[in-house]
Amino acid sequence: MPNIVILGGGVGGTIVANQVARQMRNELKNGDLSITVITESAQHVYQPMFLYMAFDQVVPADAKKPERELLDRRINLVVGAAERIDAAGNAVWMADGTRIAYDYLVIATGSRPDPEQVPGLTDGGYHFYTEEAALRLRQALHDFQGGRIVVTVGVPHKCPVAPLEFVLMVDDWAKARGIREKTEVVYTYPIGRVHSIATVAEWVEPILDGRGIETHIFFNPETVDPQAQTITSLEGETLRYDLLVAVPPHTGQAVIGRSGLGDSGGWLATDRASLRLQGSDNVFVLGDATNLPISKAGSTAHFEADVVASNLVNLLRGGLGSVRYDGKVFCFIETGLKKATFITFDYANPPTPVEATEMIHLYKLAYNRLYWLTPAGLL
Amino acid sequence: MTEGLKVIDARNSFCPGPLMELIKEIRQEQVGAVMEVWSSDAGSAKDIPEWIRRAGHELLASVAEDGIFKIRVKKLR
Numbered sequence: 001m002p003n004i005v006i007l008g009g010g011v012g013g014t015i016v017a018n019q020v021a022r023q024m025r026n027e028l029k030n031g032d033l034s035i036t037v038i039t040e041s042a043q044h045v046y047q048p049m050f051l052y053m054a055f056d057q058v059v060p061a062d063a064k065k066p067e068r069e070l071l072d073r074r075i076n077l078v079v080g081a082a083e084r085i086d087a088a089g090n091a092v093w094m095a096d097g098t099r100i101a102y103d104y105l106v107i108a109t110g111s112r113p114d115p116e117q118v119p120g121l122t123d124g125g126y127h128f129y130t131e132e133a134a135l136r137l138r139q140a141l142h143d144f145q146g147g148r149i150v151v152t153v154g155v156p157h158k159c160p161v162a163p164l165e166f167v168l169m170v171d172d173w174a175k176a177r178g179i180r181e182k183t184e185v186v187y188t189y190p191i192g193r194v195h196s197i198a199t200v201a202e203w204v205e206p207i208l209d210g211r212g213i214e215t216h217i218f219f220n221p222e223t224v225d226p227q228a229q230t231i232t233s234l235e236g237e238t239l240r241y242d243l244l245v246a247v248p249p250h251t252g253q254a255v256i257g258r259s260g261l262g263d264s265g266g267w268l269a270t271d272r273a274s275l276r277l278q279g280s281d282n283v284f285v286l287g288d289a290t291n292l293p294i295s296k297a298g299s300t301a302h303f304e305a306d307v308v309a310s311n312l313v314n315l316l317r318g319g320l321g322s323v324r325y326d327g328k329v330f331c332f333i334e335t336g337l338k339k340a341t342f343i344t345f346d347y348a349n350p351p352t353p354v355e356a357t358e359m360i361h362l363y364k365l366a367y368n369r370l371y372w373l374t375p376a377g378l379l
Numbered sequence: 380m381t382e383g384l385k386v387i388d389a390r391n392s393f394c395p396g397p398l399m400e401l402i403k404e405i406r407q408e409q410v411g412a413v414m415e416v417w418s419s420d421a422g423s424a425k426d427i428p429e430w431i432r433r434a435g436h437e438l439l440a441s442v443a444e445d446g447i448f449k450i451r452v453k454k455l456r
Contacts, residue, residue: 117406155395155399155402155403155406156395156399156403160394160395190398190399190402191396191398191399191402191426191430192398192426192429192430193426196393196394196395196396196398196399197393197394197396198420198422218429218430218433220402220434234434235433235434236433249406263407264407264408265403265407293387293388293389293390293392293395293396293397293400294392294394294395295394295395327391329394345393345394347391348391350393351393351394
């Protein structure tokens with residue numbers, strides 16, 4: 001009986017499990033196939049809600065559901081920490097010593113924010129990449145009465161549109177609270193334009209300018225001095241702040257390093273089309289865990305999961321598993337508290353933002369509630 | 380290919396893009412490491428060398444081969 005093991009209970013891993021379970025329900029029912037999801041947390045978290053949580057628009061309960069409720073009942077769920085992947089032995093070893101063997105492994109371990117990479121940032125700044133951090137930022141924004149808000153961006157990071165969304169939302173938020181006139185909003189970005197995508201940068205530059213948002217390009221955060229309330233870039237520029245909000249640098253998960261599989265950042269060498277771990281026939285990688293030069297975003301994991309699930313079903317039915325990922329990504333971009341736009345692109349076609357509208361914003365808010373259909377493999 | 384050269388294949392990367400990929404790699408490599416970023420974006424031939432200069436690293440080469448821009452850099456700090 002083939003065993004599929006999926007390491008990671010985020011959006012990508014959960015989609016793969018449910019899609020394979022749905023397409024191979026008879027095999028599962030008859031005991032001819034086993035699917036196991038391993039995840040550290042019993043709760044499935046919809047991470048994009050953290051941004052809204054920081055602005056007190058949603059609360060933590062809106063962002064999570066039990067993973068068990070999201071998975072097909074015939075899928076095994078193991079809640080616990082994986083110690084290492086034994087790729088040569090086709091098994092995952094758990095921290096409690098349990099060995100979970102696989103015929104096919106899907107590594108969907110994601111990434112984790114690592115603000116400690118920038119000395120002083122944890123003490124001197126805020127972020128919104130975990131529930132705890134988003135709640136700290138929520139309190140800081142609640143207490144904020146005016147001053148200089150500086151947004152800084154580490155590399156690599158998850159959700160490349162989040163820095164823009166935060167800065168545009170905080171501008172609207174300050175206006176709504178009546179403190180915009182005594183608030184400076186400063187946006188910094190690591191490369192030579194205000195967003196990695198040229199068309200997005202061209203679209204948003206006049207918006208930032210029109211809203212009086214100060215921009216600094218070629219700014220990679222190097223150190224933060226919490227006492228002096230300054231941040232200094234790798235390129236040698238120092239900015240003063242009253243409230244520092246970071247999109248922190250991210251790393252791969254520690255289990256990847258312990259398994260000797262990733263590079264020094266913990267990212268897995270992945271074939272950009274087959275999504276197989278390079279050098280392996282039976283290990284797939286998706287989402288943030290890959291080293292692919294594409295956005296670390298939920299939609300990336302989603303579209304990759306569609307490909308991995310199709311290939312697993314095909315392989316189990318005697319095929320060659322040759323469905324290819326085309327690099328598809330889709331991202332909403334909030335342009336304030338009332339309007340949004342979106343971009344979609346792949347390896348061959350660059351994105352072009354459309355005019356921001358209230359309708360797109362409302363659709364994004366609706367999707368935040370509909371999200372639970374995505375890990376279920378339905379949307 | 381030069382021995383020990385790390386290639387960063389960022390062809391067809393619209394987001395985060397070749398320069399961001401280079402910054403990611405250079406941050407996790409040791410001082411003295413040599414890497415070469417591949418980009419299909421003509422803008423990289425200007426943006427990447429400018430960042431290398433601002434960040435205090437050494438630009439070793441910048442060539443275009445069949446529409447692919449290959450920029451080689453040595454990490455100095």
